[in-house]
Amino acid sequence: SQQGEEDPQALSIQEGENATMNCSYKTSINNLQWYRQNSGRGLVHLILIRSNEREKHSGRLRVTLDTSKKSSSLLITASRAADTASYFCASPNDYKLSFGAGTTVTVRA
């Protein structure tokens, strides 16, 4: 069952701009994860944010979590062509993860 949903479905930006995508989930969670998938490849884990954290940074990535609104956002700053990929949020589901449908980000040179 799909717990998380990303918004928007697709995003096109110019190189150097910031990209923001959102994830909403349905039930209480203890953490939320973000992954990236390049075309035709497997997913790569980007960042995990715990329910007691409001914000977390990793390089050019910034993730926020608002448990009262059951939502999270991923911000990519100063985007590069190599950031072109699909981004997925994953929320806990018993001992497993539930992945949303993803946001496809295209960075134009």
Add this chain to the structure above:
Amino acid sequence: DGGITQSPKYLFRKEGQNVTLSCEQNLNHDAMYWYRQDPGQGLRLIYYSQIVNDFQKGDIAEGYSVSREKKESFPLTVTSAQKNPTAFYLCASSIVSANNQPQHFGDGTRLSIL
């Protein structure tokens, strides 16, 4: 380098045929997972295994079977009962089966019907 290896990269299935997708990991992870990804959609869990010789059905297990005889291997068989097998199949592993552990993914097998 440690990682997950899926093979083959591309696979074609004839009507009525069973096919097996390979997944091997050298990360010494206890938990392994199989997902199916259809175009424009998220990942749907087929089967997962928390430990050797044990596995559980995920959300879409019908028409699929798995085994976990070795810690490093978790093959997936797509049986003839799976009427719509065309998809991208991803294998993943994590240190333990817990929802607060990152999952490591292979590069997938793309299955098509001949």
